[in-house]
Amino acid sequence: MRVDAFDFDLPAERIALRPARPRDAARMLLVEGAEGRLIDRQVRDLPSLLSPGDVLVFNDTRVIPARLEGVRPPRQGENGEGARIGATLHKRIDLRRWQAFVRNGKRLRAGDTICFPADVAAKAEQRLADGSWTLAFQGEEPVELLLERAGQMPLPPYIAGKRETDEQDRSDYQTMFARQDGAVAAPTAALHFTPELIAALDKRGIARETLTLHVGAGTFLPVKAEDTEDHQMHAEWGTIDAATAERLNEVRKAGGRVIAVGTTVLRLLESAADENDVIQPFAGDTSIFITPGYRFRAIDGLMTNFHLPKSTLFMLVSALMGLDVMQSAYAHAIERGYRFYSYGDSSLLLPNRAMSAAS
Template identity: 60%
Template sequence: MRVELFDFDLPPDRIAERPMVPREAARLLHVTPSALIDRVVGDLPDLLRPDDLLVFNDTRVIPARLRGERGEVKVEALLHQRLANGCWSAFAKPGKRLKPGQIISFSHDLSAEVIEKRESGEIILRFNVEGAAFRDALERYGEMPLPPYIRRAQDDQDKGDYQTVFAAKDGAVAAPTAGLHFTEQLLEKLMSKGVARETVTLHVGAGTFQPVKVEETDEHKMHAETGEITPEVAERLNEARKAGRRIIACGTTALRVLESAADENRRFHAFDDETRIFITPGYRFKGIDALITNFHLPRSTLFMLVSALMGLDRMQAAYAHAIAHGYRFFSYGDASLLEPAAQ
């Protein structure tokens, strides 16, 4: 499909700079095949069924933006994906001037050697420390990696705002933003309603913000992200499906790992691997029945994903409604509940 089909005009003032307080006060557009209904996230206990199963992403955002020096040149590195032997894939500014063998100093006790430059614009860095020492250094010197469309400087408030209540496993360099709307109070209300929950892991990479630069979706090379579904969670998901319960992904990241772990018979398997799954219209969903997600960028792989779930025409109408009615977009913005026709 032509990428231009997924374009739309978004006024700059629709981009949220801060989350709503409290989190569940964010607006929620309920999208069905026949209706667009304005609600708030706090209404979810009234919108979901007592036997629904919500699946959240329990990745934790690490302070992945590092500022350092190579000689007299200032260098900013955004860590993208953990590799073996103390190495990380990263996006760097100014990346073109860096060469293999050069050392970037981030502090007196944290530095990295440029190991490789890739055609995709990424560089491979090997740090001088690993394991717990590296995690400690990141906490001391790293910054939260706010998305590029948030223009203001980050501050201490972002350390809490840009982390979900499910955050448990270090590795993400971007938040699974649909989960940002949930609080312990909202989760208690959902549990009282009978809505169950499970957690899976997808360590969100900076590639999620990379623009689609090709003209046809078939030409786009999807970034890799590491995910995990334990055997125990896979079995409980299968039991829920066998019982006829709906499996609802909270966020496109949870959806992507669920779809990566489901087979053609809609059965889940344990998963511990990279996924490059790229979902566009025509895709047959195997893992999920509905989705809670934020509003996404024009021409993005995520807008293509929601269009695959609901239909391109339906999502174009939903986004036009959201823009006209003042919904807030992107990571700190409002949310949508997408319920397609039953398969």
């Protein structure tokens, strides 16, 4: 399909720069059925929109402070202070090496050292085909400790370009389920959850499960191709253990719905599902790219924030609900003043209207 089919106009003032407080006070647009019935609700209404026996699946990845600002010292014979270098880590290679998107990367050569604050340094090893670099962190301290000292939370460019990152973002840009270090972008659908909301879901009989997908910065990269067939997704590492996979399969056998909380959860579940719609244990990279025409095998609904025009994530939700439905839903959200993107409001996408508990 042509990428411009997934375009829409979004006023700049609709981009949220801070999350709602409390988190579950955010608005939520229910998009239901093949005809795309639209209902304006709040995230705290979620228990009434699901049925006992359904299961919500969360991503327990933890965002690390993966954005670094440093200097490449001057080379021999070079005047000045060297070159300012910005790096956003996006995929771990091993204990000391990461792939990183680099700002001002044309000023780097293989073998250069980048000096970051707090005595943190990394060697630029290799420029990769996609323009990113392999960085090897020096010393013996775990890289996670180095990043806690020198790094900043990697807010998406549509937020970081409008205000400075601050200490509040260290908690705001982290879900209550965060356990496993490794993400450089938050699984933002789960940012809306609070202990009070979880208690209400428990009372309603809604189960919950977790898996891990370490979200990479590639999720924010624009689609530069003119046709979806020509776009290459960045790989991200994820895992689903055997016990979790078995419980999710049992939910569907019993007539319950598997509701993915976020596109990261959806993509990992679909990567793990076999041709018989059975979720298998999974550990490894996934670069699944879901566009209209895809047959969903593992999930029955999706809770997700509002996404960028012409993004792979807007393509994914269009695959689930239909492009016309999602264009109408986004137009409704813009008209009604919903807040967009990572710190914005939510949507609940239920393709089968008959199964919904909404009224």
